[in-house]
Amino acid sequence: MLAMNYRGPLRVRIDQKPMPEIEHPEDAIVRVTRSCICGSDLHLYNGLVPDTRVGSTFGHEFVGVVEEVGSEVRKLKVGDNVLVPFNIACGKCAFCKQELYGNCHESNPEATAVGGIFGYSHTAGGYAGGQAEYVRVPYADVGPTVIPPGMDPDDAVLLTDVVPTGYQAAEMGGIQPGDTVVIFGAGPIGIMAAKCSWLFGAGRVIIIDQVEYRLEFAKNYAQCEAYDFRSMDDPVVFVKKTTDWMGADVCIDAVGADAAGNAMQTITGRKLMLQAGSATALHWAINSVKKGGIVSIVGVYGPTDNLVPIGNVVNKGITIRANQASVKRLLPKLIDHVQNGRIDPKGMITHWVPLEEVSDAYRIFSDKLDNCIKTVLIPPSART
Amino acid sequence: MKNLEKNYSHIKGWGIDADPKNDPTYPIKLRTDEAQKGYHWERPTQQPITTEILHSNERPNVTAVFGTPLPPKGLSGKIRRYAFQFSENSYGHWLPLLLADRVDEIEGVIDDLRQGHVPNFFAERGWKAQFKHNPKAIATKVAVGALLVTAVVAYLRRSK
Ligand SMILES: [Zn+2]
Ligand SMILES: [Zn+2]
Numbered sequence: 001m002l003a004m005n006y007r008g009p010l011r012v013r014i015d016q017k018p019m020p021e022i023e024h025p026e027d028a029i030v031r032v033t034r035s036c037i038c039g040s041d042l043h044l045y046n047g048l049v050p051d052t053r054v055g056s057t058f059g060h061e062f063v064g065v066v067e068e069v070g071s072e073v074r075k076l077k078v079g080d081n082v083l084v085p086f087n088i089a090c091g092k093c094a095f096c097k098q099e100l101y102g103n104c105h106e107s108n109p110e111a112t113a114v115g116g117i118f119g120y121s122h123t124a125g126g127y128a129g130g131q132a133e134y135v136r137v138p139y140a141d142v143g144p145t146v147i148p149p150g151m152d153p154d155d156a157v158l159l160t161d162v163v164p165t166g167y168q169a170a171e172m173g174g175i176q177p178g179d180t181v182v183i184f185g186a187g188p189i190g191i192m193a194a195k196c197s198w199l200f201g202a203g204r205v206i207i208i209d210q211v212e213y214r215l216e217f218a219k220n221y222a223q224c225e226a227y228d229f230r231s232m233d234d235p236v237v238f239v240k241k242t243t244d245w246m247g248a249d250v251c252i253d254a255v256g257a258d259a260a261g262n263a264m265q266t267i268t269g270r271k272l273m274l275q276a277g278s279a280t281a282l283h284w285a286i287n288s289v290k291k292g293g294i295v296s297i298v299g300v301y302g303p304t305d306n307l308v309p310i311g312n313v314v315n316k317g318i319t320i321r322a323n324q325a326s327v328k329r330l331l332p333k334l335i336d337h338v339q340n341g342r343i344d345p346k347g348m349i350t351h352w353v354p355l356e357e358v359s360d361a362y363r364i365f366s367d368k369l370d371n372c373i374k375t376v377l378i379p380p381s382a383r384t
Numbered sequence: 385m386k387n388l389e390k391n392y393s394h395i396k397g398w399g400i401d402a403d404p405k406n407d408p409t410y411p412i413k414l415r416t417d418e419a420q421k422g423y424h425w426e427r428p429t430q431q432p433i434t435t436e437i438l439h440s441n442e443r444p445n446v447t448a449v450f451g452t453p454l455p456p457k458g459l460s461g462k463i464r465r466y467a468f469q470f471s472e473n474s475y476g477h478w479l480p481l482l483l484a485d486r487v488d489e490i491e492g493v494i495d496d497l498r499q500g501h502v503p504n505f506f507a508e509r510g511w512k513a514q515f516k517h518n519p520k521a522i523a524t525k526v527a528v529g530a531l532l533v534t535a536v537v538a539y540l541r542r543s544k
Contacts, residue, residue: 007496008489011508024431024449050481051464053454054492072429090428090448097425106428106448109439111472116449122438123481126451138449139428177385177402198395201402203388223395303478333401342397363510369517 002379003132004358006056009047010366014356017057020128020136025072028140030082033382034157035062035130035355037365037375039187040300043257044121045362048302051110051122058119059377060086061160062130063153066144075141082144083156084137085164085327088116088125091142102324107138113303114324123303131358133379145331148339155338157376158188158345163334165298165325166192166254170200172296172321173250177201182239182248182288184281186214186226188348188374189298190254194222195343197250206242208235208284210260213371221347239288247290255281256299279306286312286320297322351375354383438468460488 005015020029041058043049066080076082089096090106095115107116108125116138119129128135137144147156166189175181181197183190186209197205205224209215215226232238239248259280260266266278285295286309295318313320337343350373353361358377365375385399392398428448436455439446456464463484470476496503506512515522 007492007503007508011503011505012510013504013508023452025429026449047485050478050485052485053460054485054488055454057453088449092428093425094423105443107450109437109443109446109450110468112440112442113472116447116451122451122454125447126437126454128451128453138431171401175402177388177399198392198398199401201385201388201399203392303472337397340397342400359508359510360513361510363513364517366510367514367518367521369513 001133002355003057003128004059004355004377006044006052006058007054010045012045012058012359012362014358017128017132020134022068022070023136024138025070026139026141027070028066028073028076028137028144029068030062030064030084030130030135030137030144031067031381032062032064032130032133032135032379034064034153035059035132035377035379036157036161037131037361037377038161039189039258040120040256041362042366043300043302045366046258048257049121049123050303053122053126056119056121057128057130057132059129059131059135060118060120061157061162062118062135063147063157063160064130064135066140067134069140073140076144076146080144081147081153083147083160084118084130084135085143085145085331086117086120086161087143087324087327088118088127088138089142089328090139096142099326099329100323101143101326101328111303117324131355131377133355133381143328145328148335151335151338152346154346154349154376155344158348158374159331159334159338160327161325162188162192162348162374163338163343163345164327164330165189166194167196167199167330167334168323168325169193169252169254169296169298170196170202172294172298172323173197173200173252174294174319174321175200175202175250178203179249180204180243181206181250181252182285183207183224183252183254184235184284185209185253185255185259185299186211186218187254190252191218191222191348191373192343193252193254193298194218194224197252198223199337199342202250206239206248208239211368214368214373217371217373235284236287243290247293248288249290249293251285251289251293251295253281253285253295253297253299257301259299279308282306282308286316286318289316289318291316292318294319294321296320298325348374349376353377355379438464440472441468442471442473458488458491460484460491463487 003017088107089101089104093105104115116125219226262280467480
């Protein structure tokens with residue numbers, strides 16, 4: 001089968017790889033019909049995530065058709081059209097019981113801090129991802145969700161990560177009606193977080209980034225204010241000024257380790273790798289939120305140290321909430337929002353690319369070429 | 385809330401998930417759940433361990449499922465095995481893993497060559513797309529390259 005193949009930082013290609021097999025009685029094999037490239041794939045692409053082995057297949061956002069199921073699979077059937085949450089969760093452990101499906105304790109032997117994730121390095125369990133024709137899906141009765149009849153597969157594929165992560169970013173912000181929410185990062189997740197902030201009753205939603213076309217997109221898609229931090233002397237002062245010198249009620253970091261905008265962070269985090277990526281967005285979030293406010297983090301950071309202004313967290317009495325989205329917990333609510341037109345996931349997709357052109361697709365997304373917001377890869381078998 | 389609703393009536397779904405009582409919203413602890421008390425739950429069936437799986441020393445065992453496609457191998461594999469003696473709390477764990485990734489990259493090129501495949505760096509880096517959508521970046525790279533070569537040639541000529 002065809003699958004994306006990581007060869008080292010900034011080098012990926014398409015190759016023939018062996019077909020995945022049932023390795024556990026609760027496994028299923030899914031034939032992929034669509035997969036996405038995610039902003040967090042760029043952390044892998046840039047070589048920032050430890051234990052990203054050469055030969056890996058990335059891709060944690062995919063939908064497809066069930067081709068085969070293991071002997072202990074009860075609910076899922078061959079032929080089912082499914083969307084597969086990016087977290088691999090057993091449904092039985094203490095953390096799954098608490099609906100923390102992103103923190104399952106039976107899906108990632110290599111690390112205890114994070115659960116298993118499809119195609120996201122050995123630090124997240126060493127699973128092959130969905131940027132391929134076929135993929136092995138463990139715990140098939142837990143994560144995979146049958147796509148409701150009539151739902152566009154382009155909507156479904158964004159329900160595997162982008163919509164739930166954006167939604168949970170807003171949810172973790174504990175937004176109260178009328179609150180001012182500031183979101184750092186106008187990538188797909190940041191834009192979705194802006195959109196979802198309204199569902200929690202935000203009174204003002206502001207998104208801050210440096211890529212003009214993305215700001216323009218965010219303004220239209222999420223009906224929010226959008227500003228370029230390059231036009232500001234200091235984004236923190238800007239937020240203070242625009243909130244009558246109080247600070248935002250809620251700040252969301254939707255950037256993570258690849259943040260631009262601060263030379264010291266770029267050099268220590270992205271060039272010298274003295275910390276786990278640049279923490280610029282997190283700095284801005286902590287320093288822009290008002291005292292007693294809430295900072296919500298969904299940007300991906302590496303497992304090692306970051307230079308974070310923890311003193312300000314203490315002195316300002318900030319609550320920080322952060323996690324990988326618990327996709328399965330949120331799906332029923334989010335499917336309803338999509339079906340009732342409150343969220344339009346596929347409105348974010350700008351590029352549909354044949355899987356074979358994966359190298360170019362990564363370059364376009366990574367360099368923000370051709371006004372790219374979100375890229376969907378389509379395997380040859382799904383293109384008839 | 386009523387007034388606010390009117391102001392935001394142009395945004396479909398505004399306030400639909402607002403619940404002032406629900407703060408902090410998430411995660412919610414299920415304090416009565418027996419499963420919270422320790423590492424005891426009805427574990428899923430263990431996936432047969434047919435290949436080398438490295439596991440964090442912050443847990444007693446291998447998880448019930450895991451990925452198998454890329455077991456550690458070669459020099460990078462040796463470094464990875466070393467790294468897994470240390471906990472996720474330790475530089476001894478993460479820094480060797482990053483080093484192993486760089487070694488793996490070189491081993492990957494050697495593997496390619498051994499299998500008679502000369503890696504096409506330009507294609508793998510997606511330069512075709514860059515050329516199409518951002519020719520200026522390629523032009524700059526080429527120009528900088530040409531300048532460097534010219535400078536080196538000029539320097540070598542002069543030093544003769
Ligand atoms: Zn993603
Ligand atoms: Zn679990």
